[in-house]
Amino acid sequence: NAGVTQTPKFQVLKTGQSMTLQCAQDMNHNSMYWYRQDPGMGLRLIYYSASEGTTDKGEVPNGYNVSRLNKREFSLRLESAAPSQTSVYFCASSEGQPNQPQHFGDGTRLSIL
Amino acid sequence: QKEVEQNSGPLSVPEGAIASLNCTYSDRGSQSFFWYRQYSGKSPELIMFIYSNGDKEDGRFTAQLNKASQYVSLLIRDSQPSDSATYLCAVDLGAGSYQLTFGKGTKLSVIP
Numbered sequence: 001n002a003g004v005t006q007t008p009k010f011q012v013l014k015t016g017q018s019m020t021l022q023c024a025q026d027m028n029h030n031s032m033y034w035y036r037q038d039p040g041m042g043l044r045l046i047y048y049s050a051s052e053g054t055t056d057k058g059e060v061p062n063g064y065n066v067s068r069l070n071k072r073e074f075s076l077r078l079e080s081a082a083p084s085q086t087s088v089y090f091c092a093s094s095e096g097q098p099n100q101p102q103h104f105g106d107g108t109r110l111s112i113l
Numbered sequence: 114q115k116e117v118e119q120n121s122g123p124l125s126v127p128e129g130a131i132a133s134l135n136c137t138y139s140d141r142g143s144q145s146f147f148w149y150r151q152y153s154g155k156s157p158e159l160i161m162f163i164y165s166n167g168d169k170e171d172g173r174f175t176a177q178l179n180k181a182s183q184y185v186s187l188l189i190r191d192s193q194p195s196d197s198a199t200y201l202c203a204v205d206l207g208a209g210s211y212q213l214t215f216g217k218g219t220k221l222s223v224i225p
Contacts, residue, residue, distance in 0.1 A: 031211055033211075040217070041217070042201070042215050042216060042217040042218065043201065044215075045212055045213070048211055050211045058212065090156055094211070098205070098208070098209045098210055098211055099144055099145035099164070099205045099208075099209075099210065100145075101147055101159050102147075102159075102203075102213060103159060104149075104156040104157045104158070106156050107155075107156050
């Protein structure tokens with residue numbers, strides 16, 4: 001049982017390049033989330049999907065798009081990467097009722113030069 | 114902006130002692146409260162969650178919630194060097210919310 005799987009684990013991009021971060025969960029969870037974590041800023045929610053077919057903005061959505069491909073998969077896309085998007089990105093999932101615990105993947109470390 | 118505040122630490126405790134980690138939150142409507150442990154370079158790992166006022170115990174960990182004071186704490190008994198990590202407090206954005214707001218974390222160091 002892998003839980004939440006993120007790919008890739010590391011990536012270096014040049015400014016202006018595009019990239020999609022992949023996330024898949026095998027816990028039959030309904031809700032999925034994308035966070036970024038920066039030193040001194042803590043975890044901040046980018047986008048979330050409460051259930052298959054829905055997506056909503058979080059605290060810091062600018063510069064990102066998401067796709068809930070199916071119940072298992074939730075991707076995060078950077079259309080034109082900027083150095084300010086250098087961060088560690090975490091995907092998480094929860095059962096699908098409000099106020100439930102979230103379970104995190106191992107993260108993607110993204111550097112934009 | 115709804116806020117979750119934690120002392121950044123570092124909090125240093127000797128091995129075998131009780132570590133007490135504290136968190137305050139701004140939204141009186143919050144209903145669910147979570148503690149995560151994050152080792153350096155790793156992802157957050159859920160340790161405890163609590164929904165009701167009072168204490169909730171799980172092994173060496175006890176979560177305490179006081180909604181009147183908007184205060185949640187985590188006690189770690191018999192602290193071990195392996196407990197050295199950053200502890201994140203997370204709080205929901207109110208009833209029916211899927212979103213969590215995270216504090217910036219308290220770094221705990223357990224000294225052998």
